[in-house]
Amino acid sequence: MKKLRFPGPRQLWADCCERVRHLRLRGSLEAYADGELTGARRAQLAAHVARCWVCSGSLQTLRxxxxxxxxxxxxxxxxxxxxxxxxxxxxxxxxxxxxxxxxTGRRPRRRRSDEATS
Known part of the structure; x- marks a missing residue:
């Protein structure tokens, strides 16, 4: 049986940092879609959207x-x-x-065909 490998502390820290960066950048997604971001922030978000399928899907839906x-x-x-x-x-x-x-408040008039059968 193959032994399961768990990520080490460095990998956990890197994953945590990436997750926090993801959450921060995701908040700027609407401004990016509207073209309101400029400079380094725009480039940073463009790079993130290029590698993050969740954010790229959200950006496409937003657009x-x-x-x-x-x-x-x-x-x-x-x-x-x-x-x-x-x-x-x-x-x-x-x-x-x-x-x-x-x-009208009155009863409906009977039709002639109704009178003949009654």
Whole structure:
């Protein structure tokens, strides 16, 4: 049976440093996607994205989302007051005119074909 090798303290320290660097750089990913980084920070993040598949995938997704938002039509959400008024009107209509009830308040007229069979 082959003996399992565990990483030594130097390897653990290097892995820990890489993980911390990854987390720090990942926070700058959105600024990198927007082109807001310059100089050494931009080069550092570009090198990290080139070797880290998690960050490169996140960057690609972020770029796709931003591109789709730029090309989508602008929609303005309804105001809260308009939403409340519409909801109130629907509730009032449901109370005053339950499903199946007629709006005139009279019974429906019978059709001639119904009168002949009754």
């Amino acid at each position: 796709l989302v931003k591109a789709s938002l730029r090309t989508s039509p602008r929609r303005h959400p309804q105001s809260l007051g308009a939403v409340r008024i519409l909801r109130y009107a629907e509730q009032m209509a449901a109370v005053h005119h339950p499903q199946g009830a007629h709006r």
